[in-house]
Amino acid sequence: MDGMSLAGRTAVVTGGAGGIGRAICADLAALGARVVVADLDLTAAKETAKAFGDTCTALKVDLGDPNDIDRFTTEVGDIDILVHNAGVSIVEPFVDSDPSHWDLMWRINLRAPMQLTRALLPGMTERGWGRLVFISSDGARAGSGGEGAYAATKSGLFGLAKTLAREAAKGGVTSNVVCPGPTDTPMVRKVSESHPGLLDKLAKQIPLRRIGRPDDIAGIVAFLCTDRAEYITGQTLSVSGGITMQ
Template identity: 70%
Template structure:
């Protein structure tokens, strides 16, 4: 099939050391892109990059604006013209909203929303100038449909919806698309940590999914990678769930 290759393109994947980020980096690499595996965990990013062709690790702390700015400068110093920006990084603290700590809200706001906003502001002009680009924001079905214990997390991730749709309108004439992918229940270390405090939770969640299983990082990565290709050139401003049918729109 034509239009599914990304040869000659450079992609940045934030949260690239995590399960979903690593899967996204792997799929983009398989399609021919050069991938910058970006993460606050530089050692973890290095391990992911080491297993991929044409991948380089680069540290960034999305909670710190100066770190985001240094990251973008470093990418430029490496001669990398970023064509694809996948905002996958995220921080989640699960607790009832009335018991939540506003200090934790601040961390989630910085990493989940402000960091992506700033990085996009710094890297989008290059895409506009070159006349091609892909923005993919990985949010959450918890932000789209609500999720108990994730009030602040859902609020910060929901902010990506408005940002992505606005950018879809503003950047369309330069052939830059902007979309949101919302993972549903996905088998990641983050979910397993939460489930460790409640025996049987994974099985309970799986039974509630129409497809009767948790999602995998590969399930999410497949959609993200597709949205980055030319076959998805006419898809922009959309919010798409990867949830096994939990959410249907």
């Protein structure tokens, strides 16, 4: 299919060694992109990069540390695709939540994407082509019990992505948000350990009657990075099995 190749493009995927991140790296690599697997866990990042061939490399980055983000952006150089996949969620009722947890989620979920984009977007617009994809959450769109601070930080990506879609359009750069619904990832599995039966309960509420898989998210992300999606920008797309509709 014409317009689906990413040969010659360089992509950075933050949180690239995680469940959804790894699937995104796999799909981008399969389309021919050179993929930089960016993750705090360098060992896992190297294992992910090795799994998808010689065009993939691994770089460590601590998204909670602005100085390390500066170091990373200098090291990574010119890129064409930036997928903001990394995120952290701490589940607790908002009135009982710890403000230090707010700060952690703000730094990783929102500030880091802002800082990375500010550093790497100018090169895209100068070269006349680029793709920004922000991984948010359906919990940020619809609300999610116990995830007030998480939803607040992830919903900030909506305004950022739409603003960038307007500002970067002249430079041939698109900017979109993908919102996963309940998805079988290590982070969700960890939450479900303290809530037995949670995943089964969620699956029963989803019209397609199953929890999402990382591949479900990766497919739409990869498409948004191709030339076939060049007329899609400023959009927020849910991948949720129909649990959220609009």
